[in-house]
Amino acid sequence: MSLMTLLPVWTAVFFTLAIYSFLYGENPWFRFAEHVYAGVSVGYAVAFNLDYLRDQWVNRWSMTGGMAVLYLFALAMGLLWYARFNKKYFFLYRWTLAIVVGTGIGMALRTVVFTQFLDQIISQAKIPLFISGDLLQSFSNILLIIMTPCVLLYFWFTGGARETGPMKHISKIARYTIMAGFGAAYGYTVLTRFSLLIGRSQFLLGILPNPPEAKMAFITIALVMLASLIGYDLLKPKNT
């Protein structure tokens, strides 16, 4: 087994365990891994951005003089982001910010009404109350038709208006609906968090197609790290 094969695997195992060591408590392994991760991910993003800028210049914007000027203008506007680090020229950063925010909002608003508003209302209106031969789906559709307007009304009215007249009952249904929604979201969140743990555990155990060398690295590094964490805990001066 060559060093070039082992080194990336042992490094990956070390950083995985260093990040998970936070579960034991704040410690230098975690701090080190956290800082390295932040640095590496920023470096990666910067490299990708520069690569993209180069590709755009070589294959597109450098073709004619007019396009080159536009490219340099865009580049200069991009550099204004860094004005935010200087108190005197801070205001220049707002120009770039305005362009980005304006473009982003403009792009989204173009279709947001259709995509996330009208289409959803149409879909809700089209739901059939009864589906022959599918009692469960029929029940689900009836619930949907009752619950959705209740939640909308709950947020429409505020304060005391929610607790008077028919709104009293509507608010109750809406609260149960919202709680059911939160429950579903919580359940799926737990699923995701455990999926992440399972994925990393598969890597640490060297389950194929992960590199099998990870298993030995896992056992060795985990033992060393655990011993050092316990030692660190014992030697750390206690706050009185």
Next chain:
Amino acid sequence: MSILEKLQNINRRYIYLLAWVFVLFPLLFPLGLPVPIGRESKAWKEYIENIPSDSTIIVTMDYGVSGMPELYPMTVATMHHLWTDTASKNFKIIVVATWNQGPLVFDTLLDQMNPASTYGVVYGEDWIELGWIPGSETGMAALATDMWSQTPKDFLENRPLSEYPIMENIKTAEDIDLVVSFETGTPGLPEWLRQWNTPYGTPFIVGCIGVSVPGMAPYLASGQLAALMPGLTASGEYELLIGRPGLAVSGLDAVSMSHLLVVLLVVVGNIAFFASKSKGVN
């Protein structure tokens, strides 16, 4: 401190230790728990099987390495399905990413799957990787109107798009028949729908992490989303359906055990809470 109080104040380290045990044990000693096939994974398989011949498909890697444990198995399984059908159905597959770590994840997939030798697909003719599309939603809109300007070169070989036969008749979103997105968050489906589905009518299918599923459900109900692959469990089911068990299947026992632990902890916590409340303990 009574047992009821102790149960409500368990040191979090013991909970984490239990979580590790409940996950590692079934991975080391598979339990072979039954895997019922859900409707989402069935719908996903049927949708991919029924993609018409000669379709041009965009596969977008909208996640980074942090999303790999949950999304990578479904990405591998779906690419296997698509590349297997490429020869008989003459698919053209374009891989992009709106997350800058997307190409990194796809590199891992290419190392593992080696499409040229495994499926006989030719880079530049049957499929191409355009790499990262910066600019989030604005980048998606730009890609829809002019793909060649947005990505003048491909990602793998760094050559102009004009050198690849696959790109000959593909210029805008109107030339795309389907977008398959694997995603962990923003930018993701809402942005794609706003810039591709609503203006151009491009169909979408999405594989997402569990956290995103409640947010995706309305789009599935409205038909804006044609199929949804929700999380690791559905990935495992899909792997079984296409007869290619992989990482997701090997993790299903661990999924069941970890959920069992969560349910147990919730039940124990609630029993302790209500019992101590009835005894007047704070």
